[in-house]
Amino acid sequence: MKDVIENKLKLRSVKPTAMRLLVLQALLNEKKALSLNELETILEHADRTTIFRTLKTFQEKFLVHRVYDGSGMVKYAVCDDDCNCSLQENHLHFLCTKCSTTYCLKDAPIAIPTIPKGFKAKYANYLIEGSCSSCN
Amino acid sequence: MKDVIENKLKLRSVKPTAMRLLVLQALLNEKKALSLNELETILEHADRTTIFRTLKTFQEKFLVHRVYDGSGMVKYAVCDDDCNCSLQENHLHFLCTKCSTTYCLKDAPIAIPTIPKGFKAKYANYLIEGSCSSCN
DNA sequence: TAAGGAGTGCAATGCCATTGCAAAGTTTAG
DNA sequence: CTAAACTTTGCAATGGCATTGCACTCCTTA
Numbered sequence: 001m002k003d004v005i006e007n008k009l010k011l012r013s014v015k016p017t018a019m020r021l022l023v024l025q026a027l028l029n030e031k032k033a034l035s036l037n038e039l040e041t042i043l044e045h046a047d048r049t050t051i052f053r054t055l056k057t058f059q060e061k062f063l064v065h066r067v068y069d070g071s072g073m074v075k076y077a078v079c080d081d082d083c084n085c086s087l088q089e090n091h092l093h094f095l096c097t098k099c100s101t102t103y104c105l106k107d108a109p110i111a112i113p114t115i116p117k118g119f120k121a122k123y124a125n126y127l128i129e130g131s132c133s134s135c136n
Numbered sequence: 137m138k139d140v141i142e143n144k145l146k147l148r149s150v151k152p153t154a155m156r157l158l159v160l161q162a163l164l165n166e167k168k169a170l171s172l173n174e175l176e177t178i179l180e181h182a183d184r185t186t187i188f189r190t191l192k193t194f195q196e197k198f199l200v201h202r203v204y205d206g207s208g209m210v211k212y213a214v215c216d217d218d219c220n221c222s223l224q225e226n227h228l229h230f231l232c233t234k235c236s237t238t239y240c241l242k243d244a245p246i247a248i249p250t251i252p253k254g255f256k257a258k259y260a261n262y263l264i265e266g267s268c269s270s271c272n
Numbered sequence: 273t274a275a276g277g278a279g280t281g282c283a284a285t286g287c288c289a290t291t292g293c294a295a296a297g298t299t300t301a302g
Numbered sequence: 303c304t305a306a307a308c309t310t311t312g313c314a315a316t317g318g319c320a321t322t323g324c325a326c327t328c329c330t331t332a
Contacts, residue, residue, distance in 0.1 A: 017279065017328095036319075047281050052320075054279095068206035070261065072289080073319070092249055097258070108249045113228055113262075115244060118269025122233070125206065126249075127261045133254025151298095153310065172289075183312050188289075190310095208320080209288070 004028075011081060012061040019046065023054045024063070024078070033067040033075035033093065033102035069095040069102045069127055077104045090124040096132035103132065140164075147217060148197040155182060159190045160199070160214070169203040169211035169229065169238035205231040205238045205263055213240045226260040232268035239268065 005024050009016045026042045027034060034042070039051050055076050058064040062085050067075040077093075079085065092105040110126045141160050145152045162178045163170060170178070175187050191212050194200040198221050203211040213229075215221065228241040246262045 015278080019280075048319095049282080049321085050280050056321095066206070068204050068263070070202070070204035070210075074206075092251075094251060094255060094257075105249075105251065108251060110249060110262075111247050112264075113241075113244045113246060115228070115230060115241065115264060115266075116269065118272055119230060120266045120272060121230075121264045122266040123264070125263045125265070126246075127204070127263075128248075128251060128257045128259070129261070130251075130256045130258040133252065136254055136256060151309085153297095155311075173287095184288095185290085185313080186311050192290095 008063065008081065012063050014057060014061050014063060019050055020054055020057075022046065023051055024058070027064065027076065027078045033069070033077040033104055035071075035073040035075045037073065039076075067093050067102055067104070067127075068125055069093060070129070071095065071100060071102075075102050077102075080106070085123070090126070093125070093127045094132065095127060095129045096135055097129055098131050098135040101132060101134075144199065144217065148199050150193060150197050150199065155186055156190055156193075158182065159187055160194070163200065163212065163214045169205070169213040169240060171207075171209040171211045173209065175212075203229050203238055203240070203263075204261055205229060206265070207231065207236060207238075211238050213238075216242070221259070226262070229261070229263045230268065231263060231265045232271055233265055234267050234271040237268060237270075 002021070005021055005028065006016045008024060009020060014020060022043050023039060026039055030042070036048065036052055036055070040046065040048050043051065055064060058076070059066065062079055062083060064076045065079055065085050067077055069075060090110060092108040092110050094103040094105055096103070110124060112121065112124060115121055138157070141157055141164065142152045144160060145156060150156060158179055159175065162175055166178070172184065172188055172191070176182065176184050179187065191200060194212070195202065198215055198219060200212045201215055201221050203213055205211060226246060228244040228246050230239040230241055246260060248257065248260060251257055
């Protein structure tokens with residue numbers, strides 16, 4: 001497991017420090033998009049700022065993507081190994097309004113709609129709000 | 137024009153106070169999603185709190201909907217008269233990362249993707265980021 | 273092994289949404 | 303017509319979360 005995580009970092013040219021391994025592991029374990037707060041809770045003794053900066057680094061290296069779920073907090077989810085966070089690679093996110101869990105529904109690719117002339121699309125973020133299977 | 141706005145309010149059983157007329161007019165004039173800050177700037181002498189609460193009322197009465205564009209600020213856009221903010225009525229939003237304008241692309245209906253078993257969708261919010269025609 | 277750079281932690285700041293409370297305005301009952 | 307009740311508004315304060323500044327530590331490299 002630790003190897004998998006280290007490889008993921010190496011693949012994106014991010015030095016595998018202790019903190020980075022922890023943050024990435026937490027994100028992989030939870031299998032859902034996590035907010036800074038949630039990560040802080042999971043990684044009990046880690047500093048908020050460090051996590052924040054780690055996530056920033058991860059974003060720049062396409063290791064994670066931000067999810068805007070309208071909860072007021074930005075959440076973070078792990079990218080696929082071959083992801084470049086381009087338009088076509090954006091997938092669906094689902095926010096359960098009961099338990100505040102944000103799911104990355106990678107298997108539900110989203111259609112890029114036609115946009116008006118003169119507009120250029122770069123990123124897509126499709127969010128569905130509702131209730132998840134655990135809450136129903 | 138004033139009549140149009142008053143009618144919109146009446147239609148949703150919202151008392152047409154001075155502030156409410158102003159806020160709704162501003163939103164209609166601009167033809168794009170506005171943040172609280174932007175509204176505060178447009179309505180020079182209006183109090184931030186009042187605008188906030190006005191928008192809250194509007195939301196409850198389906199006069200406006202919130203737009204989460206990941207800019208960190210919630211934006212607000214006017215609903216169509218027959219809108220109930222239900223899943224099917226959600227439309228596309230476009231954030232220009234250059235001028236920070238958020239457009240409501242009402243003519244680009246969005247497809248509701250199939251979601252996993254056990255999940256129930258309630259609202260949809262589809263955001264495209266890129267650059268708009270004015271900035272290209 | 274000393275110097276430079278990267279990573280980390282603490283404390284402080286700042287931005288924006290939201291709430292408490294009191295004043296002003298509006299409606300309603302008597 | 304008027305007092306009571308409710309609604310709307312404005313000011314001030316609070317609170318949550320993201321972000322930054324600075325100093326310390328660790329790791330790399332010449």
